[in-house]
Amino acid sequence: MAGIGFRTLLYKEVLRFWKVAFQTIAAPVLTAVLYLLIFAQALRGTTEPFPGVSYAQFLVPGLAMMSMLQNAFANSSSSLIQSKITGNILFILLPPLSHWDLYWAYLLASVARAIAVGAGVFLVAVLMADVPVRHPLWGLAFALIGSGMLGAMGIIAGLWADKFDQMAAFQNFIIMPLTFLSGVFYSIQGLPPVWQAVSHLNPFFYVIDGFRFGFFGQADVSPWLSLAVASTAFLAVSLVTVGLLKSGYKLRH
Amino acid sequence: MTSAVSIRGVEKRFGSLRALDQVSLEIEQGEFFALLGPNGAGKTTLISALGGLVRPDAGQLAVMGHDVAADYRLARARLGIVPQEIVFDPFFSVRETLFIQAGYFGIPRSAALTAWVDELLHKLALTVKADNNMRQLSGGMKRRVLVAQALVHRPPVIVLDEPTAGVDVELRQTLWAFVRELNQAGHTILLTTHYLEEAQQLCQRIAMLKQGRVVALERTEDLLSAFSDRVLRVKIEGSLKADLAARARPADDGWIEFVLHDLAEVEPLLASLRSTGVAVRRMEVTEPDLEEVFLHVMETH
Ligand SMILES: Nc1ncnc2c1ncn2[C@@H]1O[C@H](COP(=O)(O)OP(=O)(O)O)[C@@H](O)[C@H]1O
Numbered sequence: 325m326a327g328i329g330f331r332t333l334l335y336k337e338v339l340r341f342w343k344v345a346f347q348t349i350a351a352p353v354l355t356a357v358l359y360l361l362i363f364a365q366a367l368r369g370t371t372e373p374f375p376g377v378s379y380a381q382f383l384v385p386g387l388a389m390m391s392m393l394q395n396a397f398a399n400s401s402s403s404l405i406q407s408k409i410t411g412n413i414l415f416i417l418l419p420p421l422s423h424w425d426l427y428w429a430y431l432l433a434s435v436a437r438a439i440a441v442g443a444g445v446f447l448v449a450v451l452m453a454d455v456p457v458r459h460p461l462w463g464l465a466f467a468l469i470g471s472g473m474l475g476a477m478g479i480i481a482g483l484w485a486d487k488f489d490q491m492a493a494f495q496n497f498i499i500m501p502l503t504f505l506s507g508v509f510y511s512i513q514g515l516p517p518v519w520q521a522v523s524h525l526n527p528f529f530y531v532i533d534g535f536r537f538g539f540f541g542q543a544d545v546s547p548w549l550s551l552a553v554a555s556t557a558f559l560a561v562s563l564v565t566v567g568l569l570k571s572g573y574k575l576r577h
Numbered sequence: 578m579t580s581a582v583s584i585r586g587v588e589k590r591f592g593s594l595r596a597l598d599q600v601s602l603e604i605e606q607g608e609f610f611a612l613l614g615p616n617g618a619g620k621t622t623l624i625s626a627l628g629g630l631v632r633p634d635a636g637q638l639a640v641m642g643h644d645v646a647a648d649y650r651l652a653r654a655r656l657g658i659v660p661q662e663i664v665f666d667p668f669f670s671v672r673e674t675l676f677i678q679a680g681y682f683g684i685p686r687s688a689a690l691t692a693w694v695d696e697l698l699h700k701l702a703l704t705v706k707a708d709n710n711m712r713q714l715s716g717g718m719k720r721r722v723l724v725a726q727a728l729v730h731r732p733p734v735i736v737l738d739e740p741t742a743g744v745d746v747e748l749r750q751t752l753w754a755f756v757r758e759l760n761q762a763g764h765t766i767l768l769t770t771h772y773l774e775e776a777q778q779l780c781q782r783i784a785m786l787k788q789g790r791v792v793a794l795e796r797t798e799d800l801l802s803a804f805s806d807r808v809l810r811v812k813i814e815g816s817l818k819a820d821l822a823a824r825a826r827p828a829d830d831g832w833i834e835f836v837l838h839d840l841a842e843v844e845p846l847l848a849s850l851r852s853t854g855v856a857v858r859r860m861e862v863t864e865p866d867l868e869e870v871f872l873h874v875m876e877t878h
């Protein structure tokens with residue numbers, strides 16, 4: 325796994341988003357900060373989601389995680405589909421790279437971009453709302469698992485989609501609903517029971533809830549449960565991803 | 578000695594289309610080999626199967642004795658493919674592209690690699706463009722970068738899929754000089770091209786593909802002598818006697834042609850022209866032509 329081939333592909337994938345960091349990091353940070361400004365302002369004075377946690381504070385980890393998930397997905401999926409459509413995917417199909425090399429390189433580049441975006445959102449947000457960090461390791465664990473899961477889903481989408489509009493459909497009909505219905509903007513305890521039950525089926529919910537625990541030491545469910553569900557989901561998505569890469573799905577005809 | 582390229586009973590269907598039909602070929606190490614055939618014959622598909630881009634429905638392919646499926650890492654490390662289509666990564670410069678490609682093949686950054694990259698850039702007349710972004714290069718330059726990319730890991734087997742399409746004459750010469758040099762240094766070359774005279778000049782052996790089947794596989798000179806003849810062309814004053822007139826065939830522009838099965842036939846032919854009072858004003862002997870062979874083979878299969 326740590327061969328020169330893998331490292332080169334990781335380097336190239338990181339360079340690819342880093343060279344256009346304005347679009348790939350600064351822009352999503354700005355979007356998240358705008359959300360934060362607008363929602364925190366509009367919903368000021370609503371009941372505290374957790375005791376001692378204002379709505380603005382509550383919003384910060386959720387928004388940071390949402391940005392991380394979306395950018396992790398965007399990184400691997402856009403890189404793969406662009407390479408497929410332009411044909412330069414050839415450059416990584418002809419060398420002796422294994423399916424594990426591809427999996428880890430695309431995954432870790434996605435995680436790197438997600439962490440950069442998440443850190444950016446957090447740094448700007450703490451200037452606006454004083455957010456505690458009670459359990460940084462819990463926070464980090466969910467940041468890695470969440471962006472890893474979405475990086476892997478991005479690989480699947482990038483392999484599957486043949487055109488940009490198919491990719492947009494994947495994003496709009498799968499990734500966006502799962503993200504928005506995961507409790508980024510609210511605590512699911514305020515939801516009717518049916519929607520609470522539905523939220524509990526969404527793996528993104530556990531990622532965000534567990535991540536929030538890292539900041540406030542409070543969450544809707546136990547961080548251990550979140551860890552178990554999120555890791556299982558990550559593992560399941562990864563198994564599919566590695567399987568597809570190994571089979572050469574839509575890469576080798 | 579292990580074959581450089583071994584292709585055995587390879588079949589590939591795309592839906593109902595048989596792109597490759599029982600293709601078998603052995604290419605020896607150090608050979609300069611041409612794969613010819615009309616558009617859609619399956620040349621690119623066969624090359625893609627060798628590179629693992631296409632998975633055959635049946636048969637085996639090996640590079641330097643390494644199966645392209647079971648030992649794909651060993652096989653691919655020994656193979657350099659210049660693809661037919663021009664592709665590039667718009668994020669990088671020429672030099673970055675080459676270093677990254679070397680990295681994919683497990684070659685660490687070192688003084689030796691830098692020297693080899695510089696040499697490739699020089700040989701392919703890319704030095705002045707080395708630090709330009711790929712987007713800024715012309716089509717011919719992008720193609721030369723593809724050649725450099727295929728060579729960056731010094732593969733013993735080099736495959737060029739129509740490398741001179743869209744490349745101007747001067748650069749074509751430069752490219753062939755370099756490829757010839759690589760061949761003399763021991764690299765095996767597999768080439769497809771539409772310019773048959775290139776194949777005729779460069780290649781020791783030729784395979785012709787038609788609708789996915791190998792329809793000819795011979796040494797270039799055997800192929801030429803089996804299907805194409807030398808021709809004695811003359812312009813004369815006076816008229817031919819009956820026996821000579823029967824052998825002659827009229828050609829454009831007042832030329833008269835005599836098909837030669839052997840060069841030794843020239844002397845007696847000229848002697849009988851002279852003895853019948855015919856004066857030869859101009860004369861030339863044309864060598865066998867691969868184009869003629871190609872057309873003949875394609876028609877008869
Ligand atoms: N991925 C593919 N899907 C379907 N048909 C294909 C594919 N690749 C090649 N073909 C078909 O296979 C045949 C051989 O193509 P190709 O190998 O590109 O020919 P050549 O390189 O000799 O011009 C053609 O009829 C082509 O349309």
Ligand SMILES: [Mg+2]
Pocket residue numbers: 620621622661738
């Ligand atoms: Mg072709």
